[in-house]
Amino acid sequence: MFRDGLMSGKKVLVTGGGSGLGRSFALRQAELGAEIVICGRRQAVLDETAQDLLRAGAPSVDIFSCDIRDAAAIDEMFDAIWAKGPLTGLINNAAGNFVARTERLSPKAMDAVLNIVLHGSLYCTTAAGRRWIEGGQPGTVLSVVSSAATSGRAFTVPSAAAKAGVLAMTKSLAVEWGPYNIRTVAVAPGLFPTEGAWGNLRPDGSDKIPQAMEVPLRRLGDHSEIANLVAYLMSDEAGYISGECVTIDGGRDLLGGGGSGILGFFDFTDAQWETARKGKG
Ligand SMILES: CCCCC/C=C/C(=O)SCCNC(=O)CCNC(=O)[C@H](O)C(C)(C)COP(=O)(O)OP(=O)(O)OC[C@H]1O[C@@H](n2cnc3c(N)ncnc32)[C@H](O)[C@@H]1OP(=O)(O)O
Numbered sequence: 593m594f595r596d597g598l599m600s601g602k603k604v605l606v607t608g609g610g611s612g613l614g615r616s617f618a619l620r621q622a623e624l625g626a627e628i629v630i631c632g633r634r635q636a637v638l639d640e641t642a643q644d645l646l647r648a649g650a651p652s653v654d655i656f657s658c659d660i661r662d663a664a665a666i667d668e669m670f671d672a673i674w675a676k677g678p679l680t681g682l683i684n685n686a687a688g689n690f691v692a693r694t695e696r697l698s699p700k701a702m703d704a705v706l707n708i709v710l711h712g713s714l715y716c717t718t719a720a721g722r723r724w725i726e727g728g729q730p731g732t733v734l735s736v737v738s739s740a741a742t743s744g745r746a747f748t749v750p751s752a753a754a755k756a757g758v759l760a761m762t763k764s765l766a767v768e769w770g771p772y773n774i775r776t777v778a779v780a781p782g783l784f785p786t787e788g789a790w791g792n793l794r795p796d797g798s799d800k801i802p803q804a805m806e807v808p809l810r811r812l813g814d815h816s817e818i819a820n821l822v823a824y825l826m827s828d829e830a831g832y833i834s835g836e837c838v839t840i841d842g843g844r845d846l847l848g849g850g851g852s853g854i855l856g857f858f859d860f861t862d863a864q865w866e867t868a869r870k871g872k873g
């Protein structure tokens with residue numbers, strides 16, 4: 593799909609790059625020739641993925657055990673990265689999320705999500721941007737949000753609020769940092785199975801309909817599809833795209849806009865449609 597070496601000369605930090613979608617983003621860019629840095633809280637996960645990244649072709653891989661809720665730890669990590677050579681890109685991917693009734697959330701529970709998604713992304717973005725501006729270097733920040741950033745989502749309110757903040761950050765900085773040749777972009781994934789998302793967000797009994805029925809294309813996303821989109825957006829081929837959020841969800845968000853009450857219509861028979869047309873449904 594891409595020319596060989598599309599990402600040669602690039603050095604990209606993927607937060608939460610040890611597992612889930614972040615791992616897939618890192619692997620795809622490694623295949624395309626980028627130097628990769630990943631961070632997360634679990635050292636063993638990072639160690640294992642680092643080996644996979646080298647096998648995939650990354651010219652170099654660095655790993656940092658770093659909790660992105662901790663601004664000082666992030667600064668230390670960025671100093672250590674820069675000591676070996678500046679990043680050209682940052683992917684704000686790490687996230688925390690769980691389903692809960694919002695009125696029952698404790699302040700700590702709200703903070704657990706907001707501190708990772710909103711504060712962590714802002715800390716990492718400013719840590720990179722400050723260094724790029726001081727060094728007169730260009731850069732790209734890609735943040736992984738969700739359609740909840742624009743449409744909201746019941747039962748995951750701290751995550752929806754945090755993702756909305758990250759999207760606002762993306763659009764704001766596209767303007768403020770554009771003159772420094774720093775691009776800020778976002779992707780809004782639909783359903784891409786990962787242990788983290790499915791473990792925290794899809795408890796038994798929560799699926800009233802088969803998951804694929806939530807999606808107009810009638811299937812869940814494949815990691816390669818979003819990893820290719822992310823690689824393109826991180827590459828120089830996307831050099832004139834900034835402040836934009838690309839939704840990659842098989843049309844799911846548009847369906848949500850119709851409300852869950854429309855789901856039954858997909859199985860309507862001709863007779864049912866005829867009855868509805870006559871106002872007897
Ligand atoms: C399928 C559709 C996809 C939609 C968009 C997808 C978005 C995603 O982000 S998917 C990514 C999901 N992945 C993860 O969440 C992985 C990382 N998650 C975590 O580390 C934890 O789940 C965390 C977010 C809770 C943070 O962990 P930690 O800092 O260790 O937090 P504690 O376990 O100490 O809990 C802090 C606080 O939160 C309360 N809490 C935790 N889970 C729940 C819950 N399910 N319901 C209600 N409250 C919860 C916990 O009780 C603590 O509060 P206090 O009791 O007041 O101390």
Ligand SMILES: NC(=O)C1=CN([C@@H]2O[C@H](COP(=O)(O)OP(=O)(O)OC[C@H]3O[C@@H](n4cnc5c(N)ncnc54)[C@H](OP(=O)(O)O)[C@@H]3O)[C@@H](O)[C@H]2O)C=CC1
Nearest residue numbers: 608611612613632633634659660685686687784786788789
């Ligand atoms: N999967 C999906 O369908 C969707 C995903 N998304 C978004 O995509 C991104 C990836 O999601 P997904 O791969 O499913 O999630 P996972 O839970 O599978 O992965 C999350 C990653 O973030 C890391 N992480 C979590 N908290 C921290 C922290 N405090 N500091 C550093 N690293 C942390 C985790 O590593 P560790 O635990 O070792 O710290 C893990 O590697 C997220 O931004 C999510 O909101 C959006 C919509 C749908």
